Amino acid sequence: MQFFQQLINGLSIGSIYALLALGYTMVYGIIGLINFAHGDIYMVGAMAGFYASKAYNLPFFPTLAIAMLASGALGVLIERVAYRPLRKSPRITLLISAIGVSLLLENGMRYIVGPSPKSFPELIPVHKYDLGLFQVTNIQLLTFGISILLVVLLQYIVFRTKMGKAMRAVSYDMEAAQLMGISVNKTISFTFFLGSILAGAAGIMVALSWTSIDPYMGMMPGLKAFVSAVLGGIGIIPGALIGGVFIGIAETLTKAYISTSLSDAIAFSILIIVLLVKPTGILGKVESEKV
Amino acid sequence: MLKIENLNVYYGVIHALKDISIEVQEGEIISLIGANGAGKSSTLRAISSLAEVKSGTITYKGEDITKKKAELIPSMGLVQVPEGRKIFANLTVFENLELGAFTRKDKENLKGDYEMVFQKFPILRERQKQKAGTLSGGEQQMLAIGRALMSRPSMLLLDEPSMGLAPLIVQKIFDTIVEINKSGTTILLVEQNANMALSISNRAYILETGKIVKSGDAKELMNDPAVKAAYLGE
Amino acid sequence: MLNVENVTMKFGGLSAVSQLTLDIGKNEVVGLIGPNGAGKTTVFNMLTGIYTPTEGEIKYNDKVINGIKPHKISSMGIARTFQNIRLFSSLTVGDNVRISHTNKTDYNLAEALLRLPRFFKAEAALDEKVHSLLALFNLYEKREEKARNLSYGEQRRLEIVRALATDPKLLLLDEPAAGMNPAETHDLMNLIGRLRDEFDVSILLIEHDMKLVMGICDRINVLNFGKKIASGNPYEIRNNEEVIKAYLGEKGGEGTAKNA
Amino acid sequence: ACGEKTAATPTTAPAVKEFTIGGIGPLTGGAATYGQSVKEGVELYVKEVNAKGGIDGKTVKVIFEDDQADGTNASNAFNKLVENDKVVGIVGAVTSGAALATGPKGTQSKIPMVSPSATEPTVTKVGGDYMFRVCFIDSYQGVALANYSVDTLKSTKAAVLYNVGSDYSKGIADAFKSNYESKGGKVAEFLTYNDGDKDFSAQLTKIAAAGVDVLVLPDYYTTVGLIAKQARNSGIDAQLLGGDGWESAELFTIGGAAVEGARFVTHYFSGDEAAVVANFVKQFEAEYKKAPDTFSALGYDAAKVLLSAIDAADSLDGAAIQAALLKTNVEAVTGTLTFDADRTAVKGAVIVEVEDGKLKLVDKVNP
């Protein structure tokens, strides 16, 4: 019955990728930017949660809220300082600026808190439920639950609210959006805020499941999450969840049954193969450009 | 209602608008005529704050809007149908119309206005759920106008609204413009179809390489031999 | 030279073009008109390989060309302009035109790398061709300007020059006069006439400007809802009841056309 | 270009009251924690030396360069230290990759290099005559762990989970496996993960199913603490074993209860009575307000070895220092240090156990 346990393992790491992937997808969907700093925003969220909960002995929910707010504010700030001035420049310029921000956050945090990992407090005591076929912890369930909840919430915001429509309009044509009276700045700030609070949430959930945090913790999961977002169909919110879970399970099963040392190579090969078959990701629609 | 004084616009070193002054009174239809590259679109873009103004002032309803943010202008009732349609291709036809009403506060009247747009352009009703990007060129133009109407503008800037439209529709668009105007919307119209434009306008300005070279009563301009030769193709 | 036989193009449930049959002979100027959304541009997209027809056959010089890649079709001598301008916007006007010559380049990558004499010879000849084409369309002065800095009307003309530079035998023009004023349209009309004679091309023209269409086309086909509702010479079309009802309007098109 | 002015400073002239040694290690990037620790150790020792009047009356200056654990960067750092700062010797490089890239250059320019922690077996061979190290090599620990498992713990079935991206981790893992098997044990699972991985549930699920009595985790405390926790959560109760990478006060904070009872091979026991050790720990805590980890100890020792050799050589000439280094016999924090023919430290190791969040000496391994 190892197989079911491995499936749960995959699902659980997948929902963490998904949480992060959601933020990538939000930002990408609106301004077409691969926000390389996203993984680092999540690191800052985790750090903020860590210090806040340590200083004031906070329980889970307030810590989560602080982490989300801190990373949300950071996201807005980054957009304001490093991306907004480049809005009319080629997208690739933004990409480099994002890389700069990513390096700055990593190294700045290293400078402030030092490079060594910190042990994250056990804000929620781990409970394990034995369900016969497999075991699952309350943290895994919570992470998964939160990812699903956020997907639904984001879908609602983007497709049902006025702000969501503004976001989609801005994503297509900023100038035309202005002609509709939409504030491009506000809309983009809001998008970054949303994307970044998701990163904050992911930061805390990761810190809870993996229990240690450090200034460079955003790099690898950031990359994987980004790949998940693409795999699911970048810019498509449920795609982030599906992509994350897909990568998580593929990775875990590869480790369990094929090779632990080649698992990353295999995960990336799967990505490439999926893209060759479905060039816009699992949920992506192939929209032939009208000529 | 709208007053432009000594407007200058540059693109890098290109001096696109040179000391332009235009005035539009409430209730008028004013045409802006000129050859390709004369600066017609630049004028409209400057009014909507999409082009950077080097010097000069633009006043609308008594307020100086020269440096006002582009996104704040539509809520003053000053709305543009831009050159090249600029519809939101990734959104459905209906969502495009909804965005047209973005700044509207009177939600209760929206329904009637969708109906009004659908009546003017029945094809849009049929295509409500279609992605706007897959509409034909002419359909997109109708959507662009419909979208602007959804904001209930007090003044409408139209940049070549008849471009790419079938003759029947061109007629309809001009009829619509007149109709909109009659119901109280002031119009500033940029057109290559000078004949049609002049025939529905009160007054007109003629732009040549960034300068206003002539202006006056539309009917008089229509009979001006120079204008005829240059813009009416006779 | 071109025979379109019972061609249908479906997008999901929508038939943008259905059962269309169309012929173009050598040195003919044929008009394709119809209401907005009738499927005219879709026809162009099928002819140039951008879409593959759902049904039917397109024959060019008796060869079936459906499903062939656009660049191959272009090499066979079919060139087009785009209704929604698609220039190489950050390249110069000159390079926009030079690119159309890619297929006819008679030096290879190695010769270019090493700058062998053949390269210089070919480039000089190309320059000459590009310059004379640009001059013909009054764009010579703008040859070093980036395409995106041209005004709308200039960009339209550049679209035509660029298509011409592929040395087509069949030229597809999608609303070439859109955005031009009557005087400019008039010049364009003369130019298109000269193209047929001097460049020895057949032309299929989509245009809503009736003066242009009526003034230059040998034959006109009218589409409505993807179906051909009429074809004939300009006189026949102008007086066709169905066309008037669906497309021209009571004033016979002339009244609404900008050249009236 | 700038920086040329330092070239004017004479270094070997008799009047000099100061000389410089260099340090190379990762101060930024993912491996920064090791470089920072080493740097602290080195600076602490140099401070002590200077407080006692320096070496032969000359003040010692350290310039520690960042290499981001990357060969190219390390090579630039080396060139800069040698050409611009005119260092007489270098503590470093900290990581094996950087040491492999710089070692041959040291030998080429006759600049002795003492690595505190480059444990890859071939570092000194590739580096040549001027490359020394004060740590033991990876396989040494693997062998020690295998012997200890079979002989003392009477283990028969083991699992190894190591980092494929790390030569250190792989070196210990390979050595453990071959020795353990040659002694009759069975390595039931020999699994890997990648650098930077944080989730090990897939591997641990397999290990749990295999039912082993020891689980070897040859990696650094940053990762090991996580694995230990996740292992306990997956219901693995095997004896956890590891190497010197475990040694850090952080291990207990990261690993918590999960590392209780775990044992690992390391260079020294920080609770050791010996004066050098006690003094080092005291000084370090006074200076940096935290407990030292192994890398600080090794950095401290490397600096001590290098400066002692300079002292003994009574010269700032590279060849003389190298000769003196070969004769090293220093009472260092991590043991009494001498070099073998391969210029790798010959010293004993200890096996320690985590008990109540502290280390307890359980065994000594002789060289």
Place this chain on the structure above:
Amino acid sequence: MDRIKKMPKKNLEMALKVVLIIVLYVVLISLRNAGMINRYYAGIINLSLINIILALSLNLITGFTGQLSLGHAGFMSIGAYGSAVLTAKFDIPFIPALIVGGILAAAISLLIGIPTLKLRGDYFAITTLGFGEIIRVVLVNINYVGGPRGFTGIPLETNFTLTFLVTVLVAMGIRNIIKSAPGRAMLSVRENEIAAEAMGVDTTKFKIQSFMIAAFIAGVGGALYAHYIGYLKPEVFSFTRSIEILTYAVLGGLGSITGSIFGAIFLTFLPELLRSVSDLRMIIYSTSLIVLMIFRPQGLMGSKELSLNIFRNSFKGLGRKKDDKDHIS
């Protein structure tokens, strides 16, 4: 008509450029022989040249052809490891090994290019990213080349003269490609693929061509690197390295050859100049990256080339900045 006037002018400019390059070479060599450039600076200069080669390679596929590559370190690693195996294990002379390294990289690029280059926009970028990571993981697992331990004992064959020569050849080669029909075809792919196809450009062919040339150059750069540093480790060729190469090209100005040159030199020297601030080094580095991008979004050079014309024009007071207006709208 003005072709007649232009031809000799072009030749003159060409000749001037060649002279300038030779002068630069002689000056650098003499400075080094005179000890003005010590081994430290010489090393950085050498690295800058290698980085220029990599940046130019990336610029060809990303700047000129418009296909974002996030896996360039992968091609570099193929050239590096491939050539190192030949020289270190089979005693093959360096120059042939260097070329084989490039060819290997090009061959692999063909293999992945054919299926993936039809992916649009960022999806292609992701597959290159994935490919780069796959190569790295595979290298870690090949014990023959040292696995995670790294590959030692690579002969130190790279010298300044060779790197300089290769850099000049690469820069001239790319320039010659860009200013020819195949190069213009690559540009048209970047500008508008649909229109390019309609104008008879076989976009797939030119994308693959560009990708292969870029991979070849990156492979050669990798081979030079391997024989400069003498030691290879898979993690050197991680995603971070790919990003670094991209940064050189973008900071210099995508679509500008001189831009790549300045970008690579600047970003190779910057971290070295920042050594004195040790701990703050990467903080300042990253901040300067952001600030530079904000103030010169088009890169140091935009898509312009530094040419002798600029000097000529500024003498005449005719320095019309054609490019600047592009960034207004």
